[in-house]
Structures are given as C-alpha cells and as structure tokens.
Amino acid sequence: xxxxxxxxxxxxxxxxxxxxxxxxxxxxxxxxxxxxxxxxxxxxxxxxxxxxxxxxxxxxxxxxxxxxxxxxxxxxxxxxxxxxxxxxxxxxxxxxxxxxxxxxxxxxxxxxxxxxxxxxxxxxxxxxxxxxxxxxxxxxxxxxxxxxxxxxxxxxxxxxxxxxxxxxxxxxxxxxxxxxxxxxxxxxxxxxxxxxxxxxxxxxxxxxxxxxxxxxxxxxxxxxxxxxxxxxxxxxxxxxxxxxxxxxxxxxxxxxxxxxxxxxxxxxxxxxxxxxxxxxxxxxxxxxxxxxxxxxxxxxxxxxxxxxxxxxxxxxxxxxxxxxxxxxxxxxxxxxxxxxxxxx
Numbered sequence: 001x002x003x004x005x006x007x008x009x010x011x012x013x014x015x016x017x018x019x020x021x022x023x024x025x026x027x028x029x030x031x032x033x034x035x036x037x038x039x040x041x042x043x044x045x046x047x048x049x050x051x052x053x054x055x056x057x058x059x060x061x062x063x064x065x066x067x068x069x070x071x072x073x074x075x076x077x078x079x080x081x082x083x084x085x086x087x088x089x090x091x092x093x094x095x096x097x098x099x100x101x102x103x104x105x106x107x108x109x110x111x112x113x114x115x116x117x118x119x120x121x122x123x124x125x126x127x128x129x130x131x132x133x134x135x136x137x138x139x140x141x142x143x144x145x146x147x148x149x150x151x152x153x154x155x156x157x158x159x160x161x162x163x164x165x166x167x168x169x170x171x172x173x174x175x176x177x178x179x180x181x182x183x184x185x186x187x188x189x190x191x192x193x194x195x196x197x198x199x200x201x202x203x204x205x206x207x208x209x210x211x212x213x214x215x216x217x218x219x220x221x222x223x224x225x226x227x228x229x230x231x232x233x234x235x236x237x238x239x240x241x242x243x244x245x246x247x248x249x250x251x252x253x254x255x256x257x258x259x260x261x262x263x264x265x266x267x268x269x270x271x272x273x274x275x276x277x278x279x280x281x282x283x284x285x286x287x288x289x290x291x292x293x294x295x296x297x298x299x300x301x302x303x304x305x306x307x308x309x310x311x312x313x314x315x316x317x318x319x320x321x322x323x324x325x326x327x328x329x330x331x332x333x334x335x336x337x338x339x340x341x342x343x344x
Contacts, residue, residue: 022126025325028316033239034246037309044119048304055111056300062104064292070097074160094160098153103145106152109306110144111137113209116307121214124315125328135213146219147208151201155194161187204230206243209307210314229317243309250305254298261294 028036041048073093079085114137135143165183204226211222211229269290318324 022124022325022328024124025126025315025319025328027320027325028312030239030242033242033309033312033316037246037305037312040120040123040312041305041308044116044123044304044308045301047119048115049300051115052112052304053300055108055115056296056303057108058111059105059108059303060292060296060299062101062106062108065104066097066101070094070101090160097156097160102149102153102156106145106148107141109148109303110141110209112303113144113307113310114140114213116304117209117213117311120308120311121210121315124311135216140209140213143212143219144209147201147205147223151197151205154190154197158187158190158194161190206230207310207314207317210311214314229314229321239313243313246309247306250302254302258295258298261298262291265290265294 024036024040070093073096074090077086077089161183165180165187205223206226207229208222208226211217211225212219215222215225217225315324
C-alpha cells in the first residue's frame with residue numbers, strides 16, 4: 001500500500017512542478033497588465049541595463065542631434081531675402097533629420113526591444129529563448145525599423161512641414177503664398193497620418209516585436225498576425241489605454257527624475273570638481289557631457305519598458321485566443337519530458 005501512496009504523491013508533485021515552471025504563461029486581467037509588466041521589468045532590470053546601454057546611447061544621440069542640430073536649422077537662415085537659399089537650408093536640415101537622427105533613434109529603440117522581448121519571453125516560458133529563435137539582433141533591427149519608421153516619421157514630417165510653412169509667413173509674393181498653403185496642407189495631412197500611425201503602434205502593432213522575434217515572421221506576415229491578435233473582441237478587450245498610461249507615466253517620471261538628478265549633480269560637480277576642468281573647448285565638452293548624463297541615465301532606465309509591455313500583452317493574447325498555455329502543457333505531457341515522466 002505504501003508504494004502506491006508514494007507513486008500517487010509523486011504524480012501530484014510532477015503536475016505541480018509542471019504548473020510552477022511557467023507561472024506567468026497565462027491570460028492576464030486587463031487591469032493587471034501594467035502590474036505584471038512592471039514586476040517583470042524590475043525582475044529583469046539588472047540583466048536588461050547592461051545589454052541596452054548601447055541602444056540607449058544610440059537613441060539618445062539621435063534625439064540630441066535632432067534638437068541641437070536639425071531643429072535650430074529650421075529657424076535660422078544665412079540669407080533672409082533669398083527664398084531659394086532658405087529652401088535649400090530647410091531641405092538639408094530635414095535630410096539630416098531623416099538620414100541621421102531618425103535611424104539612430106529607431107535603431108536604438110529596436111535594439112533595446114530585442115533584448116527586452118528575449119528576456120521577458122524567457123521568464124514567461126520558463127526557459128532561455130536563444131535557441132528557439134533564429135532571428136539575430138541585426139536582422140531584427142533592420143526588420144523592426146520599418147514599422148517604427150511608418151509610425152514615427154509622419155509626425156516628424158508634419159512638424160517639419162509646419163516649420164517650412166512658417167518660413168513663408170509674412171511674405172506678399174505669390175510664390176511664397178502658394179508654398180505656405182501647400183506646406184500647411186501637407187502638414188495637416190501628415191498630422192492626420194501620424195495620429196493613425198501612432199494609434200496603430202499602440203494598438204495593432206503593439207505586439208509586432210514579439211511576433212517578428214519569437215515567431216520569425218516578416219513585416220507583412222507580422223502585420224496580419226498583429227491585426228488578428230490585437231483585434232478588439234467583446235470578451236477579450238485590448239488594453240491600449242493601460243499601455244498608453246504606463247508609457248506616459250514612465251516618461252513623465254523619467255523626465256522629472258532627470259531634472260532632479262541634473263540639479264543635484266550640477267551642485268555636486270561645482271563643489272567637488274576644480275574649475276580648471278571646465279576651461280577651454282574640452283572643458284566645455286566635458287560640461288555638456290555632465291549636463292546630459294542624468295537625462296541619458298533616466299532614458300536608459302525606462303527604454304526597455306516598451307518591449308516588456310509588448311511581450312506581456314503578446315503572451316496574454318495568444319493564451320486567450322489560441323490557448324497557447326494549454327497547448328504547451330499538452331505537448332509536454334505528450335512528449336513525456338523529465339518533468340512529466342510520471343504522467344505517461
């Protein structure tokens with residue numbers, strides 16, 4: 001009688017181990033999406049920060065280049081009276097923003113998302129996902145740049161169009177008036193397109209990165225897959241509002257923290273560092289570096305959160321709509337792995 005009792009207890013223990021191996025592979029309540037995302041983010045922060053430092057630097061350099069080089073060029077001209085010179089200067093500034101700033105920003109975001117998706121998927125699946133996907137970091141970055149560019153470039157282009165229209169304000173000649181109205185029309189159209197693109201980024205394309213990385217799908221296949229997974233159903237609503245609130249709140253916290261750290265560090269540097277370090281061109285460069293250091297740190301800390309949220313929602317949707325968690329358990333029971341050997 002004793003061996004039978006021992007065998008029964010072993011079977012129960014085997015089932016419990018099977019469930020406990022993947023405690024996060026299950027549907028998540030809509031109001032618990034943010035809590036689950038922040039919990040996984042805190043758990044993985046020590047692994048994510050070292051890997052996302054270079055992507056964060058890339059994005060930060062792109063943002064800095066955009067606001068320090070591109071945007072001022074839209075307001076300053078070398079020839080006030082010559083419209084052609086102004087048009088060339090605006091075109092060069094916009095080209096620098098599209099060809100330099102945008103790739104740096106989007107590539108950095110894609111790189112950070114790659115590491116975030118991989119680590120979060122590993123925790124949810126209870127295993128390492130290095131061998132489960134054949135998509136490398138360069139392949140994913142180049143593939144993920146397309147949906148990011150589709151979502152991000154229209155708002156930037158709309159701002160650029162309105163800046164271009166501002167250059168023709170107050171001029172009475174017919175050419176300036178025509179160019180002003182054309183720029184306003186183009187800017188309005190791009191603004192509308194940008195709102196739609198950003199809505200898609202926070203809606204149907206929110207799980208684009210996990211679909212491309214974990215399922216190995218291309219852009220078109222991933223787009224169709226995202227539309228299916230993120231379609232709002234009566235019993236399975238999409239938590240877009242939760243995601244937007246978490247992203248906006250995290251950005252505001254990072255902004256406030258950056259300002260506070262910048263003030264504290266500047267006071268510490270003035271007290272502890274000798275004034276000779278800030279003299280000359282190198283000193284000016286060193287001073288600028290110390291000024292942007294808090295912003296870089298805060299930006300680096302919150303940057304992987306986008307990939308974490310997308311991965312959590314991805315597994316929530318596949319478990320809700322496709323019973324992915326049940327299929328994984330059934331496959332392990334059928335294969336009879338080391339955790340299910342007693343259940344044959």
